[in-house]
Amino acid sequence: MNSDKQPVVTRFAPSPTGFLHIGGARTALFNWLYARSQGGKYLLRIEDTDRKRSSDAAIQAILDGLKWLGLDWDGEVVFQSGRQARHAEMVEKLLEEGNAYRCYATPEELKEMRESARAQGRRQGYDGRWRDRDPAEAPEGVAPAIRLRSPNDGETVITDQVQGTVRVANDELDDMILLRGDGTPTYMLSVVVDDHDMGITHVIRGDDHLTNAFRQTQLYQALGWQPPVFAHIPLIHGPDGAKLSKRHGALGVEAYRDMGYLPAALRNYLCRLGWGHGDDEVFSTAQALEWFTLEAVGKAPARFDFKKLENLNGIYIRESDDAALVENALPFIEEKLGRALETDERTRLNTAMPGLKERAKTLVELAESALFYFRERPLELNEKAANLLTGDARAMIGQLRDVLADATWDVDGLEAVVRAFADEKEMKLGKVAQPLRAAVTARATSPGIFEVLEILGRDEALARLQDVAP
């Protein structure tokens, strides 16, 4: 597909003003998928040009989030803040060639400009008042910003891999600031210079950047550089249909981790948001790698649906192997329990896992449902369990305990005894099994009760029965 061209290089370029939110995670995923599927490189660049709004904690959260998601990047992380000299150098070149100019307009002036433009219903933006003005007229003591002298005629066209051909009239675009009055580079300048210097061939990002792409294209042209291939992917929206952002309901990926979602499930789900491969719903990352193309990315924004993620996560949990699930669920269990699990308890957890994982959609649910195995007697009954253990039921449990004491302690042996007991009492199995479950697990739902009894062990199980018997 790309055989006669240079190798693909993509990048994910978050600004460290907060955690890695779900939209960013998907952008990273798509960049990663595209680069990896093309045999190219996927780089990471932290856009910390605005030092005031950036934080080390945010940088760490982003790195951690990407690692947790399994989106490993090539090479060293590039910090944009470390490249300011290079950015300024390019502006110098632009200035020399007459493609940029100094602008002495004050913030107040600019504000006025915007307000009157809005009032008159005109395009908002800088009016170019210093574009051709003699620098000799520069006011005293004002540090100028440097603006790009962008074309006023014609149009700028982008051939976007997702959005198609998009064009805008050049007079819609004002002269953007490249270097602030204090000499620091703006985002527009930095991205272009960095993407160029890093050899980025494909810029895949949220389509909230689509309009930026026009300005950036003009900058590329002024610099005499070949613009990268653009692919603006639609945003992820919240349930209300509005852009999901840090200040609008978006959660950091660590929140998904804490809610007990598996990285593989989240990757799979994110793939299905805006991209698809026919009717395929559940597929591995390896398969996504085989199938992924930018062409198949849709143009319409998608809403985030927790129910579907949850369903997918349940599938991944069921398909996970027991040992891995023990590792993954352990932190959740220990946190709820308030203590670490002993070695033999971990073994028990592993043994119980097939029954547990069948009915959990998240690691949190999995942990919750496993707790009864490790709680200490006497168990605190939840409401439903308490309702099950009526006076009659407790009396029955007392008798059942005695017959159970002589049972062969495995699933078959236990089931045989309980069924015989129910027959003898002329009770339906459920009438016996439910109180039994309540007594042993302190809940009304659990894995198969005979399996639970076996895993719990004779002594512990009988003691728990004794606890609720009259």
Added chain:
RNA sequence: GACCCCUUCGUCUAGUGGCCUAGGACACCGGCCUUUCACGCCGGCAACACGGGUUCGAGUCCCGUAGGGGUCACCA
């Protein structure tokens, strides 16, 4: 407001002019299985925003309308 983008079941989507009386998945509602809850299986509900064209034929192409979204900083 200006510019740009979008529009198939509640949600994610398949669909690239005839295979569509529109398919799948999640959710929802029934049923089966069953010691509970899940799982699994079976069945059901449910959509081409609207209006004009083009065409023998339109969910698919064109135009318009409506609705939604994004962007308009010396933020990124």
